[in-house]
Structures are given as structure tokens and as C-alpha cells.
Amino acid sequence: MVLAGKKLEAEFPSLYWSPCAALCLNLILTDLGKLDLVKETVDHASKITRYLYNHCNPLYLMRQFTDGHEILRSAPTRFATNFVALQSIHKQKDALRTMVISKEWTSAPCAKEAKARNFVDLVLDQKFWKDCASICNFSEPLVRVLRIVDSDERPAMGYVFGALHCAVEEIEKRFQKKKRAIQQPVLKAIEERWDKHLNKNLHAAGFWFNPTNQYDKELMSRYHTTTSGIIDVIERYAAKDPALCKALTKEMRIFRGAEGDFGRVTAIADRDTMLPDEWWLTYGCSAPNLQKLAIRVLSQTCSASGCERNWSLFEHIHSKKRNRLEHQVMNDIAYVQCNSRLEQKSQLSKRNYDPICLEDIGKFAEDWILEDDPQVLNVEEIERYRKGLVPNDKEICNAIAMNDEARWIDEDYENDMNASQENEHNGGGEEEDHTDAGRVDEHNGDEDDSFYEENRGSVTDWTFEYR
Template sequence: MASSPGPDIILPLSSQKHDPAWKHCHMIKRADRIHLRCMYCHKLFSGGGIHRIKEHLACQKGNASSCPKVSMEVRRAMQQSLDGVVMRRRKKQKLAEEVKKLNPVKPADTADGHSEAEMGLQLVAMPISVEPEAVQLEKREEEVVARTHERKRRRAAKNLSPPLKENGFARANLGGTVDGDQVCLAIGRFLYEAEVPLDAVNSAHFQPMIDAIAAAGPSFKAPSYHDLRGWVLKNSVEEMKATVDFYKETWTRTGCSILADEWTTEADQTLINFMVYCPEGVMFLKSVDASQMVTSADALYELLKLVVEEVGVGNVLQVVTSNTETHALAGKRLTETFPSMFWTPCASRCVDAMLEDIVKLEPASIILEHARSITRFVYNHAEVLNMARRFTDGKELVRPGRSPSDTTFMTLKAMAGLKENLSSMVGSEEWKNSSCSKNEAAAAMTELICSPTFWSSVDSLVQLTDPLVQVLRMVDSIKRPAMGYIYRGLHRAKEVMRRVLKMKKDYMPYWNIIDWRWHKELPRPLQAAGFFLNPQFFYRIKGEVPNEIMTGVLDCIERLVPEMKSQDKINKELTAYKNATGDFGRKMAIRARHTLLPGEWWSTYGGGCPNLARLAIRILSQTCSARGCERSRIPFEQMHSQRKNHLEHQRLSDLIYVRYNLRLQQRHLLKNRQTDPLSVDAISGVEDWTVERTGLFTREDDESNWVELIQPTSSSEAAHTDEDDALFSAEIDDEEYDGCNKEEEEEDDDDDVKQEMYGFVKEEE
């Protein structure tokens, strides 16, 4: 039997790959061959190099097929890059022809014996009307001599920049080359002076913007203030509406979810950002000031009703909101008005609340406080932070997440994975000879890092909570809908807790937290039906399908398929699915249960059961979370201000529409963005881990300076890559389904289990 070719390996890109198309593809190693894969449609290219990818992204007919999912922005940037290649080739040819018209000049030796060619001097063709050429060449010789005498001084001052003149350095260097550092300094000056947050460079549109400017050449004139407020914004709105129209075309097949992301501003306004989710993407619809509505179920119902009617009743499977009593009442009334849809509480907020409750339990709270004391000390001393980054190969201890609880447990897991590195650091001669290791705070941190009981407790807490953290990241996934996975994810979290703690009296406090948070909004038929219709999990159920799951399936059939004839057909088709007959029983279908997305599996193998397949695809295409993307620096509060000109309010609404939708489109790329736990851009989520407090580990006359820091490297970002595939494919044993809701377990008589797990906690008490 032929051996499997093995999994695809994503190869790192070297710093030499400067073509803009490299930002939009992956280099894949498969069976000892190198391929390029488009980041948007995932098409593999075996030949043609990066130029073929660029043609693919530019949707240029010819050697490569067009990418169906690339954004208009990227498409335009790739086309400009292709056009730039042609323009540069023509300019180079024209330059060579004009240089031939000049009198040939033999390169003169410079003062140190090097020719002008060796010094990197380039002759630039002058217009024919400019005379005489000899004067120009003489000036260039003088420049070369001056450059030779001041070479050392220029190297030392490489990063210093002279005051800007009226036209900047770019206009002054027409026809020549510009040092890359000077370009970076020019970008920095703009960002600093204009007060643009530095994490703006993480935008997926930053590099394409640079590429477009470079392709346009030095004659490009930047858009004016009025251009950006006028035709540029107008065209951007039209472009975004075209993308949204593409999403809408898929709603008939997959259905959609209305997401109501509710949040409170610094001015204590309650705003709701309405979005529409489908597998093709999430679109921002509008923002509403709901300050006077969230306390009234009737007012909230009227608001939700208007949004449902705007999207289209036939397209909507569910409305996802916060899970307060007011929202529940409004949701119940909404489903009475529209009996073909569900109201669903936001799963990410629910799981977040579970993790917050666990943090409040005494064992976890003590462990976390000791872990924070380590990171606070490390991140407030430049010498120690530099040392930690060297010993961890650039990996960060603190990992900013999407919520405080996400940050907490991601950071704890990262620390557990780096415990050997930290132990090596505090045991090294470098640490012992460091001035930072001589005080009481450093000694306390060293003792903590060298404590086996501390790390045992950390490992146990990570084991207990990691499945819940995975559920949190799963429901916020951008790559695939979570509806078919969340029921199994929560069950798996409970099973892991039972196996780790063994004794019922130990794991029941954690189970109670999960059950109370999850079941207080029962029923959740969509999640139960998602589990049932996901072939990866359904065919591993031992015995009869639990009643809770089957009830959820029947609820979905009655509500989402109102026609009785279709309901009867689905009921018959369920038998074929349960028994895996017809196409469901093909060997291909059995293998594909674990490789295809559930919706794709039904689309491929559900042809014999068209009514059930249509329902399954619509259910499995939904999300469970109403959480939107980052809202910082989007002027929602300004838009909802009462003191605003009507026309300007319209313009601001369009600006927010474009800005927020662009962020939603690029969420999957933001997972790989560069971050620094010390940055003010991240401080709101990590202050508990990086800001020192009085008491333990307080600094004593430390003279640390940020200039001394080793800045985070690209390797420190590796841990932040999208882990969706691992989240959705983690295996669990068959027995977990067999014992799905068992509460009576045999208790382990060994009372040392908990002491071994939380020995550190008891020792501190």
C-alpha cells in the first residue's frame, strides 16, 4: 500500500521575498515538492512562481485562474504591481537608450582607489534640452569624493534624519534611489505627527498601500483631505456594497444569523452594532444607540424586529444577543412574531462568564496571582525582560487575547510551556550576576520559578481550563461556523475536568459553573441539532441518541421548515442518515466525516436526502457568537452625538460602514498581527499581567529604560497563529459520548489527588 504523502507543511518566508504577492499566499511543502497556496481560495500552484499567484489575485486572464474570494483592494494592488513591472521594464529600456546618447565617460577613480561604479553611482539620463552633460558629471564626481571622506560619519548617523524641507526627500531624489531606513523614518514621522496608533501597520491594507505608492512612482500625487472625504470614500462605499451584495447572494442557500453586539461607551451609552453572519463573511449593518431600549423588553423587541425585516425574514435562522432577562423576553416575543427563527444567547459571553467564575475560585485565584507576580516583575525591568526573551527564543510570556479571561488563560498556558526556559534563566550565571537579581523581589520570583509545586498547580489549572478556552476561541472562529461543534466542545470540557480531578467532590464545583451558565437559557435546539448533524460526532455516539439532542433536532425541523410535507420528507430521510445508507455509507463519505466541513459534507453526500441536506447546511452554516471585531478608533460615539450636521452625519455613517466592514473582512489576518504586551494598544487587556502593584515585587530604584529593550521578534508571534484546525479536530474517546451526562462517578479514595494537584495552594495557606 502506498504511503501517505504526509501533511502539508507551511514554510517560513525569507526576508528576501519582497514581492507584495507573498503577503497573500503560503509556501507549502507537500511530498518533497514546493507549492504556493492562495490565502483566500486555497488554490495550490505547482509552477509559475509568485508571478502566477499575482496574476491569480489580480484576476488577470491568461496563465492563471482568477481568485473568486480576493477583495477588490488586493485585486487592485496586484494589478498595479503587474502594471508596475511592465512600466519599469519600459523605463529601463528607455533609460538605456537615452544613456547611449550621452558621451561615453570612463569611470574616474576615487580617492580611495574605488571607481564610481564600485561606489554604487548611477548615471541618470537627463532630458535632451539640459546642457552641458559635463557640468552634471563634474558635480557627481564631487559628490562621490565628499561621500568617501564622510563615510564613517554617515554610518554612525545612519538612523538620524535631517529636518524636512518643503518637498521632502522623495522629490529631491527623483531619478535616484532612496535608502530603506529613510523610507521607514518618513513613515514614522507621519504616524507620530498625525497621532496614528502604531498598530495601524498591522492592517492588512498597509503593505498593499505601500506597494501601490511604489508602483505609481515618484510622480504620484497623494490624495488631498477633500479627496479622502469625497470621491475616495464614495468609491469605497460602493466597493463595500458590492462585497456585501456577494454575501447576500449566499443567504438563500446557507441562511444567516443577525448578531447584536452590545457594548457600553466611556460616556455610559449602550450601543448595539448589528451584523449579519454567513459562511462567506460577516457584514456590518448599522450601529444603534440603545441606551433607552435595553431596559425595556418591548423597545428592544421593536428594534430587533426592524432589523429582521431589513435583512429578510426568510433568510434569518437566528438572532444572537446578550443573555440578560430583558433580551430573553424580547427574544421570546420575536420568535412568536417570526416562528421560523430562533433567539440565541451569545455563546462567547457565556463561556467568558464561566472562565471568570473559575478565576474566582480560591485555588485558581491564588495560582493566577503568583503567576502574575512573575510577569509583572519581568515586564517592568528591561534587563530581566531582555534575558527572558533570549532564554525563550523570543517567545512572550503574556499573550493578549480577545477578552480578559482569554488573556488570562492563554498567558498561563504560555508560561507553563516556558517553565523550563524560565528555570534555566534564573539558574544561569547571567541571572546571578545581574543587578536585578540582588533584591528581595528578585529572590521571591526566583524561588517561585524554582518551585515544583507551583508549576504542578499551574499545569493542573491549564489542564482544567484549556478545553473551555478552546470552546471560547472556537465560537469566535472566523474560518468555520461553530454551530456543529459547541455542544461537543462543552461536553469535552466537562469530561477533561472529571478525568483530571477524578473525585466527584473536586470536579463538581467546575461542572456546576458550566451547567448553571449554559443551561439557564435552555433550550438551545440549534446547538443540539448542530451536534446531531455533524457526521464527525454523530456516528461516534454509542447507543441511543440522548433525548436532549433529538428534541433539539425536532424543534429545528418544526421551526425552520414550516411546510408539513417537507417535515414529513425530512423525517423519512433521517433514517438514511442514522443508518448511514446510500451515499452516506460510501467509503469516501466515511473518510470525509473528519476532513470536510460539516456543511460541505452534506453538500457532497446528501444528494439522496435533499430536504434534510438543505436543513443541515443551513444549521451548520451558523455562528454561536455575537461578538464583533475590535471597535477602537471607530467613531461610534461621535456618530451618535446629537450635535452634528445632518450631511456630516451621513458621511460619518458611511465612513463607519466602510471602516468596520474592512476590519471584519480582515479578522483572520489580525490573528497573526504583531503585538507587544507593553504597548498602550494592548494595555487594556494585559494590565493585570504587566503593570506593577505595590507590595510583592515592587521595583526598588530601577533605572530600566525602554531603549535598552530587545524588541519582540517575528518568532514571538508564532504562537498567535490561527489554531482553528486544531480546535475543531481535537479527538475525544468514544466513551465520552457513552457517558455523556453521567453525574454519578466512582470516587477515587486517594485523598492525595487534590493535595498533589493543589499542594502549592495548601502550602501557602
């Protein structure tokens, strides 16, 4: 991809190419995930979540002490899952520690098991919570930048440069006393990816064109090198037109000095409230040539999320089982589905979800839920768990009753199938009666199996590990 971008720039001198900013931030988070501190802390935290989400009584107590909040949340991308999960667990630190020393926990039957005692040791480990706080402190600014880059609400080209530099400054401020242990490895990972991928003049030009940044003298004095970036963009944009290049540099002075429409009272008031490209469209008439260039730069996308979303949608429509669709029909289906999702998203929530590798998010989260060697409970252990549960909780009682009914249906279905197979094996003269009985058994088996399939979803959370 990088080589193809360089060839395109060489072929078309006025063309700018830059990699996906979301991918760059994902690679930064991936590099940070390889640090020993992060790997050990993630492994420690995943043991806590595995125990909780594979044992019904501890999970019930956890939800009571956290007021119904889960300790696992979806992340903007699959690369950020570990860091978002650590932030969520650290947020429930007091609730988890209170739970394992409460009377409800100590009196529960499951608290006497070896796994439960190991779980208590994991939750009460002071070093784990200290390391978890450190990781949250340096990952939280980067996750915020990732959300800005993948936002569907506004073009991020005018914010990428400033957002990433603000994140670096925030990390430096938070770890002034831990420069060698944490600050240096984290900043090194960020700088390597930034210099290799995102250190482009186009992002510097987006920063310079943003009126919120341009009229902040302190901010522009810190990032005065962005002026060199905008000049490079202008020279490439007007390479074959010296008159246009001269007009652009002249209009730069008008924009910096807030002359003409740039200095209007409404323009000053809208600098921080209006999107940069809309602001230029409204108040950029005093510099028509620079206005056209600014709108082009600020309207650019810096993430490949839209392309990834379309690819995932077409892969879902054009599958191995449905591969004879005509081209126009497939485009129409994709159009309807895409607009339906946008309409549903605007109605239900304003939160942005990252479509990059959406299919792998659930698979990646299994490390936080599934046990390596899940235990299988016998009848006596299940009865002991039941006695320890709250008898007045209707949700638990209904789930247990539904689970028993589904299990009995499975057993009856298996017995009927075994009897049918034995009759077929033995044969006999009553061939017509055997055929009718086989039909009745088969019909009943289908009804039982469909009933189990319909009701299995309501008890999955409580029997996930046992199955």
C-alpha cells in the same frame, strides 16, 4: 436580552433564539476565575510578570533563557487573559527556574535587592507551579472551545454541542483523583452556565446534522438525546404543514441509513474533510426538504462577534470629534475599513482574533505588567544597572544612548522655558529683542519636543517603569 429573545419566540413560533456562545464561555471562565485557587495563583503569577516587565536586566535575562519567547500572550477574549497567561508562564517554568539559579542572575547587580530576592522565592515556589498546572489542565479545554466558537473560518453551530461535552469529559478524565477539590467546582460552574444559556435544541440539531457525528455510532449512542432536539426543531419548523413534517421525518431515516447520495464513496470520504453545510449542499439531494433545513441550521452563527466588530468599527469612525459625517459616508468608511482588515488578515496570518471588547484587552492586561508602587531610580542606581548590563549588546547600548539624548533634550527644553518665563516676568525696555528671542526659544523647543516624541517609542520598553 434573554427576555427579548423569549418575547420574539412567543411572537414568531417558528423562530429560534439562542444567546452568544462566546459570551457563555466567557461567563464560565469568569466564574472559574472567582475560585480561591485561581485567584491566589493569578495573583502570584502577576507578581512575577510585574517584576520582569518593569526591570530591564531581568527582562533581558528572561528573554535569553526563553530563547526570545515572551511569558505573556494575547488571549481570544479579555475573560480568558488570566488563563492564557498562566498557560504561557507554565510553559516557561523550566526556563524561569534555571534563570534565577544561573551565574548570570547571581552575578547581576539587581539580584541583591529585596525585590529580586522576593522574585526568586516566587519562581521557586513548588506549590505555585503545582496549582498553575492544575488550572491549566481544566482551563485549556475551555479555551479551545472558545477559539472554535469565535473562529471566522467555519460556522460553529455543528460543533458547539460536541466540543463543550468533549471538554467536560476531558476535565473529568484529568481530575479523577481530585474530584472534590477541583473537578466538582469546575463542572458545577460549567453546568450552571450550560443549562442556563446554551442548552438549546438548536445546538443539538447542529450536532445531529453534522455527518462527522451522525455516522459515529459510539458517539451517537452517548448523545442519543440529540434526536429529541432535532424532532423539536422539525416540529417547530413545519408546525403549520403536516405534510412537510411527515416528509422530514421520512428523510431523517434516509440520512441515518446513508441511503442515496449519502452513501456515495465521495460522500463518505468528505464527511470529515468538508464543512457540514457544504457537505449537505453537495450530497443532500436525496432528502431535499431535510437538506434545506440542515443548511439553515448549520449555516447559523452562534457568536455575536461580527456584530461586536461592527459596533467597535462604527464607534471608532463616529467619535465625539467626528460626529457630523453623513450616514452614507460613514457606511462607506466602515465598508472600506472592514474589508481592508479582512484582506490584511488573510495575507498576514490565518489565526483568528476575537473582536469582543477589543478595546479593553490592553487595559485588562495591565494587571500583569504594571507594578502597584513602581520604584523611581536615582542616577547612582541607573549607573549601577548600566555596569551590570552586557556591554557588547548593541540593542541595549542604543536604547541607553537614545534615552540619555531624550533626557538631555527634556532638560534643555525645561531650562529654556524657565528662562523665557523669567524674562517675561521681569519685563524691560528691550521689548522687540525679547519678542524675537522668545520666538527663537519657542521654535527650538518645538523641534526638541518633536524629536523626543519621534524617538520615545524606541526606548519605552527599557524606561517604562522609570517614567
